[in-house]
Amino acid sequence: xxxxxxxxxxxxxxxxxxxxxxxxxxxxxxxxxxxxxxxxxxxxxxxxxxxxxxxxxxxxxxxxxxxxxxxxxxxxxxxxxxxxxxxxxxxxxxxxxxxxxxxxxxxxxxxxxxxxxxxxxxxxxxxxxxxxxxxxxxxxxxxxxxxxxxxxxxxxxxxxxxxxxxxxxxxxxxxxxxxxxxxxxxxxxxxxxxxxxxxxxxxxxxxxxxxxxxxxxxxxxxxxxxxxxxxxxxxxxxxxxxxxxxxxxxxxxxxxxxxxxxxxxxxxxxxxxxxxxxxxxx
Amino acid sequence: xxxxxxxxxxxxxxxxxxxxxxxxxxxxxxxxxxxxxxxxxxxxxxxxxxxxxxxxxxxxxxxxxxxxxxxxxxxxxxxxxxxxxxxxxxxxxxxxxxxxxxxxxxxxxxxxxxxxxxxxxxxxxxxxxxxxxxxxxxxxxxxxxxxxxxxxxxxxxxxxxxxxxxxxxxxxxxxxxxxxxxxxxxxxxxxxxxxxxxxxxxxxxxxxxxxxxxxxxxxxxxxxxxxxxxxxxxxxxxxxxxxxxxxxxxxxxxxxxxxxxxxxxxxxxxxxxxxxxxxxxxxxxxxxxxxxxxxxxxxxxxxxxxxxxxxxxxxxxxxxxxxxxxxxxxxxxxxxxxxxxxxxxxxxxxxxxxxxxxxxxxxxxxxxxxxxx
Ligand SMILES: Nc1ncnc2c1ncn2[C@@H]1O[C@H](COP(=O)(O)OP(=O)(O)O)[C@@H](O)[C@H]1O
Ligand SMILES: [Mg+2]
Numbered sequence: 001x002x003x004x005x006x007x008x009x010x011x012x013x014x015x016x017x018x019x020x021x022x023x024x025x026x027x028x029x030x031x032x033x034x035x036x037x038x039x040x041x042x043x044x045x046x047x048x049x050x051x052x053x054x055x056x057x058x059x060x061x062x063x064x065x066x067x068x069x070x071x072x073x074x075x076x077x078x079x080x081x082x083x084x085x086x087x088x089x090x091x092x093x094x095x096x097x098x099x100x101x102x103x104x105x106x107x108x109x110x111x112x113x114x115x116x117x118x119x120x121x122x123x124x125x126x127x128x129x130x131x132x133x134x135x136x137x138x139x140x141x142x143x144x145x146x147x148x149x150x151x152x153x154x155x156x157x158x159x160x161x162x163x164x165x166x167x168x169x170x171x172x173x174x175x176x177x178x179x180x181x182x183x184x185x186x187x188x189x190x191x192x193x194x195x196x197x198x199x200x201x202x203x204x205x206x207x208x209x210x211x212x213x214x215x216x217x218x219x220x221x222x223x224x225x226x227x228x229x230x231x232x233x234x235x236x237x238x239x240x241x242x243x244x245x246x247x248x249x250x251x252x253x254x255x256x257x258x259x260x261x262x263x264x265x266x267x268x269x270x271x272x273x274x275x276x277x278x279x280x281x282x
Numbered sequence: 283x284x285x286x287x288x289x290x291x292x293x294x295x296x297x298x299x300x301x302x303x304x305x306x307x308x309x310x311x312x313x314x315x316x317x318x319x320x321x322x323x324x325x326x327x328x329x330x331x332x333x334x335x336x337x338x339x340x341x342x343x344x345x346x347x348x349x350x351x352x353x354x355x356x357x358x359x360x361x362x363x364x365x366x367x368x369x370x371x372x373x374x375x376x377x378x379x380x381x382x383x384x385x386x387x388x389x390x391x392x393x394x395x396x397x398x399x400x401x402x403x404x405x406x407x408x409x410x411x412x413x414x415x416x417x418x419x420x421x422x423x424x425x426x427x428x429x430x431x432x433x434x435x436x437x438x439x440x441x442x443x444x445x446x447x448x449x450x451x452x453x454x455x456x457x458x459x460x461x462x463x464x465x466x467x468x469x470x471x472x473x474x475x476x477x478x479x480x481x482x483x484x485x486x487x488x489x490x491x492x493x494x495x496x497x498x499x500x501x502x503x504x505x506x507x508x509x510x511x512x513x514x515x516x517x518x519x520x521x522x523x524x525x526x527x528x529x530x531x532x533x534x535x536x537x538x539x540x541x542x543x544x545x546x547x548x549x550x551x552x553x554x555x556x557x558x559x560x561x562x563x564x565x566x567x568x569x570x571x572x573x574x575x576x577x578x579x580x581x582x583x584x585x586x587x588x589x590x591x592x593x594x595x596x597x598x599x600x601x602x603x604x605x606x607x608x609x610x611x612x613x614x615x616x617x618x619x620x621x622x623x624x625x626x627x628x629x630x631x632x633x634x635x636x637x638x639x640x641x642x643x644x645x646x647x648x649x650x651x652x653x654x655x
Contacts, residue, residue, distance in 0.1 A: 049650050058565055058647040086567030097562045097649060101290035106283065113283040114568055122283070158566075170650055 003070065004031040005165050005198045006055065011064030012221075013050050024050040026221040027064070034165070037192045037199045039208050042218035048202040049170065051218065055200060056089055056168050057081050069165055086115045090159030090197075092169035096151040098143040098158075104130060105139040108158045115162045122161075129157045133187070149180035156187060160195075167191065169201045173208065185211050230255035233272040234264050284572055288579040291556060298548055299584065305544025306588025306629070307595065310622050313537040314596040317618035319457070320526045322611035326456035327522055328515040330392070333453070335402040336373070336483035337492040339514045343505045347517040348377065348392070348481075349459070357477045359503065363484060366502055368495035370487040373402040374479035376469040379459065380441060384430045390459040391426065393440065395469025402483040405463055410434055411449030417465045421449035425609060426460040440464065441472050457609045484508075538625055541588070546633040549581050553637035557644060564646035573641040577634050585630045589623065 013025040024047040032038055042048050053059035054066060057073050066073045068088055076084065085091075098107050105126055112122035130139060133153045143151055152172060159167055169188065173181035189211040192199045201208055209215055210231065217224045230241050233254055244255035247262045249269045256262040265272055292299050327349060331339070340363065342353040363372040376395030381388045396403055396414060404413055405421055411434055415421045420438055427450055430438070437444045445464055454461035470476070486495045492510045500508040509517070553560070553576075560573055593614075600612035 053647050053650055056565070056650075058650070082564075082567040082569050084567075085565065091565060091649075093649065097558075099287060099559055099562070101294050102287055106286065110283045110287065111566055114563075114566070114572065119283065 005034050005036075005069060006030070006032040006200075007065075007067040008055070009065045009067075011054060011061045011066060013047075013054060013059065014062045024221055025054065025061075028218075028221070028223060030216070030223070032166075032198045032200065034198055035192050035196045036214070037189060037201065037212045039212035039215045040200065040202045040218055041204065041215060046218045047221040048218055050221075052168055052170055052200065052202050055166070056091060057084050086111070087162050088165050090162070090164040090167040092152070092155050092159050092167065092172045094171035094174045096143070096148075096155045096175070098151060098154055100143055103140050103142055104135060104146070104154050107143070107154060108161050111158050112161045126157070126161055129161055130154070133157050147180075148176050149183060152176060152180075152184050153187070156184070156191070160191065160197075165197060167197050167199045169199065169203075171203050171205070172201060173203065173205045178207075181205065182207065232257045232261050234261040284568075284576060285579055288576045289583070291552065291576075292580050292583055295552065298552060302545055302548035302552075302584040303587040303591065305548070306541045306585050306626070307591035309537040309539075309541030309544065310589055310592035310626060311595050312540070313534050313622050313625065314592055314614065314618060315599060315612065316530060316533045317621075318596055318600060318612035318614045319610065320522060320530060321613035321615045321618065323457050323526075324519045324522050325613050326609075326611060327458065327518045329453060329456070330403075330461065331511050331515045331518065333406040334483055334511075335406075335485065337486045337511055338484035338496050338499065339509050339511065340372075340482040340484060340499065340503065341480070341507050341509075343507050345507060346509065347514070347521055349518055349521055350379070352378065353480045354478045355480065355482065355506065357479050359479075359506070360482060362503060363482055363499065366495070366499050368486050368490040368498060369484055371401045371485040373397070373400045373483045374466070375403050375481045375483055376466055376473075377480040382426075382430060382438070382440065382462070387429070389426060389429060391422075391462045392459055393469070394461060394463045395466040396463055397466040400466075402485060405449070405451035405454060405461070407452040409450045409452050411447075413449060413451075415445075415448050415463055415465050417468055418444075418446060419448035420445035420462060420464050421451055422447065422462040423454040423460040424450040424452055425455040426462070438462075443468070443472065455609045457611070460609070534625070538629065541585075541625070541629045542632055545581060545584055545588075545629055546636065548584070549577065549633050550636050550640075552580060553577060553640060557640070558649070560641055561644050561646055562649050564644060565649045570642050573644075574634075574638050577637045577641065578630070581630045581634045585626045585633075589626045592622070593619065 008028060008030045010027045010029055011025060012023065012027055015022045015024055028051065040048055040051060050059065054061055061074050068084065073084060102110065105123060108126035108130060109122040112125050113119065117125065127139065130136065133156060135150065135153055135157065138146060138150060146154065172188070173184055176184060185208055188199055188201065191197055230239055230244065232239055235257060239255050239257050241255055244257065245259060245262050247254050247256060247266055254265065256265065340355065342355055345351050345353040357374060360372050360374055363369055378393050380391055380393055382391050394403065398414055398416065400414065409424050412421060420440065427447065432438060432447050434447055434450070436447050438447055440462065451461065486492050496508045496510055563573065596612065596614055600614060603610050603612050
């Protein structure tokens with residue numbers, strides 16, 4: 001077994017002290033492996049943003065341990081945190097948060113520059129990533145000239161330019177229409193599966209369940225129920241493993257939303273291949 | 283790349299940037315121009331010394347300058363001076379300061395009495411007419427004559443006596459005082475024929491060290507003060523400096539205050555309105571030092587451009603002013619430029635303090651909170 005990319009053990013976070021103190025996150029534990037997509041859902045005020053801030057080394061836990069690639073992040077000095085954030089973590093925001101004065105290429109290259117890359121190297125790398133995300137024709141556009149989906153792809157490129165182990169996204173589809181939101185979701189999935197990055201998404205968007213490996217439900221600062229999710233290889237729907245119809249093929253277990261899908265799969269299992277490949281073609 | 287961002291942020295808000303740089307330019311111009319005015323006045327005040335042709339000035343003991351001074355020396359002292367080793371010529375000069383009135387204005391003047399055969403101390407550039415006035419004639423500064431509405435051949439009343447304008451001189455005007463020349467004998471008469479002169483202008487023999495000759499003169503002449511031309515001029519400049527010090531200090535303070543207020547305010551606003559972006563940069567992993575450099579480069583660019591504009595403006599004005607005003611001369615000195623550069627840097631430094639403090643305290647966690655930043 002590989003050790004998990006991110007390991008949080010009994011992490012609590014309280015805002016303030018004394019009688020007015022608010023316990024936003026309570027003794028939460030979680031392990032995330034490379035290539036895994038975790039979706040955190042929950043009602044407003046349940047502690048989702050707080051959890052994301054803790055994972056992003058933007059907030060120190062009141063108690064507990066957060067280990068990112070074996071490094072105890074909570075114990076690092078304030079001076080070392082910016083480097084961790086730059087190199088290990090990519091952030092994606094609901095409202096994109098691009099720098100309005102810089103063009104697409106500069107927005108992405110800036111973050112590579114901050115991480116220590118030389119000017120030319122940073123630009124080359126930014127250009128390559130933007131190209132992969134289909135933004136080659138938008139390099140010199142200012143953010144204001146882009147559509148919402150393009151902006152979010154630029155933000156994703158920025159999050160990836162330093163090749164982080166962990167990508168954190170806060171409501172990444174909330175400001176996008178459903179078609180574009182769908183594209184962004186699958187882009188995040190590709191990033192996880194092809195590049196082996198761990199992705200944590202906080203969202204209300206039910207459709208993100210489709211791409212998540214696990215869905216966590218946060219309520220009152222605690223995980224109430226952890227549903228292990230799988231994707232139906234036939235219809236691509238997200239299904240909860242413990243409730244799904246299963247089928248075995250070549251020693252692997254597959255999960256289906258319905259008997260129909262399972263029957264279809266079992267007739268010609270070779271056509272669907274393994275899960276990763278299915279997603280790739282998608 | 284961060285500098286690029288600072289630059290873009292600065293120029294994206296053109297009005298604010300113009301206000302910032304313009305405010306600095308205005309404030310620094312105030313300082314530069316007033317300094318240039320004083321520098322110009324200094325040049326005007328020492329014009330006579332610089333152009334008289336004299337190496338040394340002999341005056342009554344204790345009298346070190348011309349402006350607001352009166353010096354009396356026996357006319358016979360000239361022969362004594364000429365005997366001293368190293369002296370090639372000595373010219374007596376009669377001098378006093380008085381005022382001339384036009385219909386509605388009065389003008390301060392330096393009145394010089396010079397002999398027809400004077401070797402030194404004559405008007406050095408003449409626009410029209412004679413250089414040396416004969417008895418009953420006067421040669422006066424051209425601009426002064428214009429102000430007094432006098433043409434060649436007109437009469438001018440000086441110390442109660444009429445003189446005919448026989449020449450108009452150049453470079454002899456000034457903001458404080460202008461020069462009027464009459465014949466030495468007329469001047470003596472106005473002083474009731476007393477056998478006294480004001481100064482002796484002394485030329486040393488070629489190759490002699492003026493300083494050495496001055497010391498020799500000082501040792502052999504009692505009741506006198508002997509100074510080299512440079513010492514004499516320096517005394518004159520010191521007078522202006524002392525007179526102008528208060529005004530200069532006040533204007534410098536005002537300029538500093540305006541400049542600082544404008545830059546500090548516009549920078550504070552520029553940083554404050556973009557605090558979300560700076561918070562984002564912090565969250566992404568930018569260090570505080572990166573952000574401080576943003577502030578500093580923005581402030582420095584504003585101040586540097588403001589300084590450039592103010593210098594250009596002052597230089598431009600120094601060319602235009604003489605075309606418009608007759609007696610005002612703007613002279614820009616290195617000392618003033620360096621002083622204003624230092625003031626600019628101090629302004630930049632102080633203006634950066636508040637935004638830097640603000641960015642230092644900015645909590646990057648706020649990027650994830652709606653409306654948090
Ligand atoms: N900076 C803060 N100071 C005090 N209380 C806070 C702060 N941030 C969040 N909280 C509180 O912590 C709880 C969890 O908030 P949050 O993590 O923002 O939840 P969510 O993102 O799920 O809406 C809420 O009760 C909220 O009021
Ligand atoms: Mg939230």
